[in-house]
Amino acid sequence: MTDSTRLAAGDPAPTFTLRNQDGASVSLSDFAGQNVVLYFYPAAMTPGCTTQACDFRDSLGSLAAAGYQVLGVSKDSPATLTKFQERDALTFPLLSDEDLTVHNAYGAYGEKNLYGKIVTGVLRSTFVIDEAGTIELALYNVKATGHVSSLRKKLGLAA
Template sequence: MSERLNPGDTAPAFTLPDADGNEVSLADRKGRKVIVYFYPAALTPGCTKQACDFTDNLELLAGAGYDVIGISPDKPEKLAKFREKESLKVTLLADPDRQVLEAYGAFGEKTMYGKKVVGVIRSTVIVDEEGKVERALYNVKATGHVAKIIKDLGI
């Protein structure tokens, strides 16, 4: 069971492959704010809705100085299919061994349809320009989450 992050914590460093197999690191984004969101699986209804919401609001978020990175345990090939099928513009990263998911507290026990299961906890961590956690949101809803982030950040 992984520890959840709190505001002020240093965001765990990561380097993961994107949908094209290119390595992307959090360190590459130093000096920019980054919204890192964790989702259970590409090409599923909730995750599609969330990824499309981030894509639809990407210009607004980028204009306010935020990059958006989505991380799931899917392999790069599945992320590429997801990106193409849904015309996604957000950076999608593959974490099949779940090391980054666990480092961010986004993998563990959760309740799904009334049952306790172990899996990806839909989460969003907002990292500031210095690599510190600004906000850490866990067990978020796929629908309406992006609008809430925009409102909470005053964008």
């Protein structure tokens, strides 16, 4: 994957409609007029993804108070996302992008270095989208641990 497929601050956020953990359709346009934290993670119920999801869950109150809606996206099926949500008491929408269309639109799928090998897969990425649907922050290859704290600092919400 080349950097040209990556989004940057100021780009319009690609629109989408995906199924959530309950099988209901969720569109980016459902959140028009709100700030959205859209994050892509490789696989539900894996250690790193669980750490990251629980960090978002634990920060949800302060993010919501600051006007941010969190949405998690993976290639997992809605049924798997339901298990993930229930197991870890996740209180924000988890969206299923099984065909990777939205991952690709956001540049969140491609080549990455995994334990010294170049592989193709999900790039752990986070996007902050403003009320007008414009990318405010585009963060690629983020670390699962400490990411939410780092994001809060970038948003001026550090506690």
